[in-house]
Amino acid sequence: MYKLTKIEGGVCAAEDFYADGVSAGLKSGEAKDMAFIYSESLCEIATTFTTNKMAAAPIRHFKAKGEFQTNFVLINSKNANAMTGKVGIKDIGEILATLPKNIVNPVMSSTGVIGVRLPKEKIIAGAKLFDLKKQDGDAAASAIMTTDTFSKQIAYRVELENGSAFHIGAMAKGAGMINPAMATMLCFITTDADVTKEEMQNILCANVETTFNAASVDGDTSTNDTVMLLSNAKSGAYHKEAFRVALHNIMLFLAREMVRDGEGATKLVTYEVSGAKDDAEAEIVAKALSNSLLVKTALYGEDPNWGRIASTVGASGAFAEEERLSVSFEDVCVYEKGVLHFDAAMEHKASEIMKRDSFTIYCDLGIADGKFTAFGCDLGYEYVKINADYRT
Amino acid sequence: MYKLTKIEGGVCAAEDFYADGVSAGLKSGEAKDMAFIYSESLCEIATTFTTNKMAAAPIRHFKAKGEFQTNFVLINSKNANAMTGKVGIKDIGEILATLPKNIVNPVMSSTGVIGVRLPKEKIIAGAKLFDLKKQDGDAAASAIMTTDTFSKQIAYRVELENGSAFHIGAMAKGAGMINPAMATMLCFITTDADVTKEEMQNILCANVETTFNAASVDGDTSTNDTVMLLSNAKSGAYHKEAFRVALHNIMLFLAREMVRDGEGATKLVTYEVSGAKDDAEAEIVAKALSNSLLVKTALYGEDPNWGRIASTVGASGAFAEEERLSVSFEDVCVYEKGVLHFDAAMEHKASEIMKRDSFTIYCDLGIADGKFTAFGCDLGYEYVKINADYRT
Numbered sequence: 001m002y003k004l005t006k007i008e009g010g011v012c013a014a015e016d017f018y019a020d021g022v023s024a025g026l027k028s029g030e031a032k033d034m035a036f037i038y039s040e041s042l043c044e045i046a047t048t049f050t051t052n053k054m055a056a057a058p059i060r061h062f063k064a065k066g067e068f069q070t071n072f073v074l075i076n077s078k079n080a081n082a083m084t085g086k087v088g089i090k091d092i093g094e095i096l097a098t099l100p101k102n103i104v105n106p107v108m109s110s111t112g113v114i115g116v117r118l119p120k121e122k123i124i125a126g127a128k129l130f131d132l133k134k135q136d137g138d139a140a141a142s143a144i145m146t147t148d149t150f151s152k153q154i155a156y157r158v159e160l161e162n163g164s165a166f167h168i169g170a171m172a173k174g175a176g177m178i179n180p181a182m183a184t185m186l187c188f189i190t191t192d193a194d195v196t197k198e199e200m201q202n203i204l205c206a207n208v209e210t211t212f213n214a215a216s217v218d219g220d221t222s223t224n225d226t227v228m229l230l231s232n233a234k235s236g237a238y239h240k241e242a243f244r245v246a247l248h249n250i251m252l253f254l255a256r257e258m259v260r261d262g263e264g265a266t267k268l269v270t271y272e273v274s275g276a277k278d279d280a281e282a283e284i285v286a287k288a289l290s291n292s293l294l295v296k297t298a299l300y301g302e303d304p305n306w307g308r309i310a311s312t313v314g315a316s317g318a319f320a321e322e323e324r325l326s327v328s329f330e331d332v333c334v335y336e337k338g339v340l341h342f343d344a345a346m347e348h349k350a351s352e353i354m355k356r357d358s359f360t361i362y363c364d365l366g367i368a369d370g371k372f373t374a375f376g377c378d379l380g381y382e383y384v385k386i387n388a389d390y391r392t
Numbered sequence: 393m394y395k396l397t398k399i400e401g402g403v404c405a406a407e408d409f410y411a412d413g414v415s416a417g418l419k420s421g422e423a424k425d426m427a428f429i430y431s432e433s434l435c436e437i438a439t440t441f442t443t444n445k446m447a448a449a450p451i452r453h454f455k456a457k458g459e460f461q462t463n464f465v466l467i468n469s470k471n472a473n474a475m476t477g478k479v480g481i482k483d484i485g486e487i488l489a490t491l492p493k494n495i496v497n498p499v500m501s502s503t504g505v506i507g508v509r510l511p512k513e514k515i516i517a518g519a520k521l522f523d524l525k526k527q528d529g530d531a532a533a534s535a536i537m538t539t540d541t542f543s544k545q546i547a548y549r550v551e552l553e554n555g556s557a558f559h560i561g562a563m564a565k566g567a568g569m570i571n572p573a574m575a576t577m578l579c580f581i582t583t584d585a586d587v588t589k590e591e592m593q594n595i596l597c598a599n600v601e602t603t604f605n606a607a608s609v610d611g612d613t614s615t616n617d618t619v620m621l622l623s624n625a626k627s628g629a630y631h632k633e634a635f636r637v638a639l640h641n642i643m644l645f646l647a648r649e650m651v652r653d654g655e656g657a658t659k660l661v662t663y664e665v666s667g668a669k670d671d672a673e674a675e676i677v678a679k680a681l682s683n684s685l686l687v688k689t690a691l692y693g694e695d696p697n698w699g700r701i702a703s704t705v706g707a708s709g710a711f712a713e714e715e716r717l718s719v720s721f722e723d724v725c726v727y728e729k730g731v732l733h734f735d736a737a738m739e740h741k742a743s744e745i746m747k748r749d750s751f752t753i754y755c756d757l758g759i760a761d762g763k764f765t766a767f768g769c770d771l772g773y774e775y776v777k778i779n780a781d782y783r784t
Contacts, residue, residue, distance in 0.1 A: 051707075052703060052706040052707045053705070053706040053707075053710075053711070053712045053713070053714075054702050054703055054705065054706030054707075054712065054714055054717075055706070080699075082699065082702075082703070083699055083702050083703075083714060083727070083732070084732070085714060085715065085730040085731075085732075086730075113699060114697075114699025114700065114702065114703055115698060115699035115702065115727070115732060115734065116699075117732075221703075221706075221707035222703060222707075223702075223703045223706060293685070293771075297776055300776065305506075306507060307472075307474065307475055307505060307506025307507035307508075308506065310446050310474075310475050310506065310507065310615075311444060311446055311474070311475075311506055311613075311614060311615050313445070313446065314444040314445040314446030314447070314613075314615060315443075315444045315445075315446075315613035315614075318445075319445070320445045320446070321445065322445075322446055322475060322477060323477065325446075335475065335507070338477045338478075339477075340475070340476075340477075340507060340509075342507065379685075379776065380776055381773050381776055
């Protein structure tokens with residue numbers, strides 16, 4: 001048995017982890033735009049990176065290092081260092097070479113505009129402002145934001161039956177460009193659990209499938225998406241199932257927060273698909289629903305246009321039949337196995353549900369037992385506004 | 393040798409074809425909302441239908457008839473007769489049974505809202521207004537519009553070397569829900585060419601791939617998409633290559649018109665992808681670009697944010713490498729095989745190109761010889777407005 005308790009501190013919640021955010025002049029005004037995570041002792045690293053073939057320089061730089069431990073992650077917002085070729089990787093090396101001597105194998109992570117070289121001098125100057133004794137998870141979480149409207153962090157203390165305990169804390173950023181196809185944004189997780197590198201990599205990968213990979217804002221897949229888990233083993237404590245569950249809670253919370261903060265989004269919608277031929281087909285349907293422009297705009301309009309849901313199920317490629325499909329908005333079943341339940345009273349009930357900040361759409365294909373849950377948001381004027389003029 | 397001449401008349405341009413549009417009260421006011429196409433003699437039929445598993449009742453009704461010839465197509469807008477189950481198909485039978493006796497094997501086609509039964513009595517009354525002697529292609533093309541802002545029709549006279557001639561005319565509707573995955577909208581084509589059913593089916597299918605299936609407005613795939621080609625052979629004339637080319641011109645024109653009239657679209661953008669591993673991968677890339685929300689909103693903002701193009705290429709799944717990719721807006725190359733050409737002067741030039749109503753984005757993957765051309769549009773506030781509240 002074990003006990004999970006939500007605690008403060010974000011990425012500084014685990015023992016001997018330090019973090020802060022500073023302003024290096026990448027964002028306008030005094031806004032924080034650079035963050036670090038530092039551990040006094042070396043950490044094992046588990047990662048999942050974007051599947052985008054144009055993976056950004058920091059990801060290439062990381063992968064080129066092979067197997068290693070680190071005690072430092074440098075993160076900047078405003079510039080993705082993507083499509084910058086060999087000079088992009090060279091820039092990272094030059095920046096990291098300026099860090100203090102007690103930093104070992106530092107890595108970098110970037111988010112922002114694609115196709116512009118890093119403002120190297122600003123970042124080097126910014127890194128000199130870092131105070132490695134600071135434990136300000138809030139400041140770090142704010143510094144990595146781009147179009148995010150709020151910072152995203154969470155931490156758990158995990159107490160085990162034998163009286164020992166470990167901690168997991170995390171921060172994430174990501175508003176647009178969140179897509180089921182992969183890791184999907186920046187997320188940094190720190191833990192003092194005494195977990196092996198191999199086990200934490202396996203657990204991270206499994207959890208990504210049902211959390212970040214089940215979340216979509218606009219179906220686009222970024223060049224920089226990264227989930228990075230650092231463990232310094234300082235607590236000496238570990239319990240596999242407790243670790244798995246705590247990590248899943250953290251990742252699910254952050255994935256949902258990212259969708260809730262999707263660019264211009266006003267609602268977080270959960271798509272619970274069941275009755276598919278298998279889980280893979282349920283996943284196809286759930287992700288098709290969460291990515292459909294017609295469904296997303298109907299959500300924004302709070303219009304219970306279930307026909308678009310049925311049409312999207314039909315277009316997804318998964319096996320489906322009109323006579324077996326059922327669609328519900330929360331507990332209001334609007335269509336059941338070929339029978340239309342939709343009348344003015346039901347439309348009113350469904351409309352009321354759609355006015356909520358978050359709700360669930362249930363889609364039962366009535367074929368077999370495949371199921372999957374995806375998260376999406378609506379698409380409104382603000383998304384267009386943010387993205388029509390992102391760079392200026 | 394042969395000569396193509398654009399002519400007036402739309403679906404009435406070919407010999408002995410009749411068409412008209414009437415108002416049956418499905419749309420508000422006096423707007424035309426029902427159309428027919430009639431031929432004095434029976435026609436061979438070639439079709440491509442939606443791949444959506446929730447194919448609408450008119451498509452199921454058509455397919456259930458097996459092999460047949462017809463001389464009449466009844467089309468209504470405002471109601472898709474989709475997700476209406478067996479009663480939807482029964483409604484079609486009852487409506488068609490009320491048509492005059494000289495009509496043989498009539499078929500129906502519908503477009504509009506999903507999940508609402510046809511207003512059968514209104515449609516039966518509307519059909520009684522049809523005058524089978526009318527040859528008003530304009531009225532028919534207007535009647536089938538839904539969110540279209542202009543009607544779409546075109547016709548060619550094809551003169552052959554031996555002095556004989558045939559005609560092909562067409563009308564189409566489709567603004568939202570236009571997607572590469574299939575036939576994608578309603579399009580009716582009539583011809584008096586003396587072509588066999590098998591040959592016209594083959595030519596139609598081949599042409600669909602590079603026209604309607606290369607066009608995208610929002611990546612959604614409708615329950616009702618239909619391309620239907622009717623031939624009454626009245627001219628006695630035929631020439632395979634001339635027929636293929638004329639039909640291709642007609643379908644390409646209508647596909648581009650549909651994208652140009654995409655819901656809320658202000659621009660028609662052509663994506664010419666070359667240098668892919670093979671044509672199939674080029675198609676994946678071209679369609680990923682034409683469907684990317686981030687690319688579409690950048691187009692709307694007239695922002696030459698080529699990084700989103702590169703990122704979308706990378707996310708498409710097709711084989712691609714940063715160092716081999718080149719991206720151009722018309723003749724302005726912004727990124728060439730890993731070398732960034734982008735500066736203020738170039739950004740200005742690219743911005744000027746993006747202000748045009750239509751332009752081409754070239755994307756050379758630099759891998760092999762695969763190529764494909766897709767058509768897309770931008771996504772602006774109007775798309776959201778139209779789709780957030782389509783039903784009301």
